[in-house]
Amino acid sequence: MRLSGPFRPMRDGLAGLALAGLVLSPVSTAQAQDDNSISIIRDTEIEHTLHEEMDPVFLAAGLDPKAVRLNLVSSPEVQAFAAGGEQIFIYSGLILQTKTPNQLIGVLAHETGHIAGGHLAREGDLEHQAIGTMLLSVGLGILTALAGAPGAGASLIFSSGYFGELNALAYTREQESRADQAAATYLERAGLSGRGLVSFMDYFRYQEVFDDSRKYPYFRDHPLWDDRIEALAVRVKQLPHYNQVDSPHAIAAFETMKAKLEGFVDGAGQVYQDYPQANQSFPARYARAISLYRQTEPEAALKAVDALIADQPRDPYLWELKGQILFDSGHTKEAAAAHGRSVELDPNAPLLLVNDAQALVAVGDPTSLAQAELDLGRSLAAEPDNLLAWRLLSEDYDGEKRPGMARLAAAEQNFYLGQLLEARTFAFNARKLFEKGTPEWRRATDIILASKPTPQQLQALGGGG
């Protein structure tokens, strides 16, 4: 998991965190300094776990699992919401507050019910559509992290107000009931129980009484009332899979995900309270290893990760974490070797490829640069809007003394960032260095055309300049 972005000391809010393999992408310097800012976390392992659990539910809802984008939000709040473009935002606080995989899946199945039921129609207005599109393209913002700290990934950081916009949707009681019933249906079709969703709501029903209800934004948007819970409980009890329990695999993956999140987002005190030294389970050791890394104790963290790898040598995410610790402590060659191993074990994960490339570009010899270029090409083929990948590709070409390609990659990066002026400038500079009519020359021309050139610039294009 890679937390990155403007690096902050651990207790200074969550925005600056970079989970091993978590890639965050910042949005604007001003917003990044907003203490209420919210980060999107990218993490191959967690995304894999969430999709593994949820894909059967998406299929049951008639959605294409590959089309559903699961965005993990670094925030202690208990919250999840669906947004346009088949996206679900899942707050780390929700994951940490759910007790079982079945509870988490139940909540997300309910969100799926809002998507499949068309309850986001109010988001169909232009403003919300635009926000959704920008998010999808990682459009908003300025890559402060990219300009800054070593090892920084891109970090997508939004002001809380921005998220408020995105999530300005409180459902009606009728929609809530329908999403509950839909969730029950999908879970049943997927061979899962609806019990977790009921127990989750039941737990918070009593919390709501004792606490300020605003503490749980999820229930602000999804109102709870007794009849709602009762109706759902009656329905799920009648379904054949009501007594289905979580598989050992699902429980293990869930506990690992929680440990990883806690290791990255909570302070050491909390981590050691929840995962005391005496607890020698995999999740506990994982959480402590990550916490050591977050406390910038690379030697102790490495020792802890190596012990985990000795037990589970084929876990790509342990190698990823090792690579991240090594990279952040300046051991670029060793980092590249560890990230290379993570790519071998999980060959098609775009973010693992970017990690590997980042270390290889830092090593900087011709063989490493050539390998980094291959990694980045594969990563960008899967996720063309990965800003860090474009930026690394630009550096990579620079190292290979290919100035035209370096500028073209910088043009792409700025284009995806929505910085059209910069995109255009880089594309113009790149174009001058390519032979007319080559694919690179055409790509540079396309970027210029797509980034709102002035009439004079258009004229210059016509003249082949």
Ligand SMILES: [Zn+2]
């Ligand atoms: Zn709802």
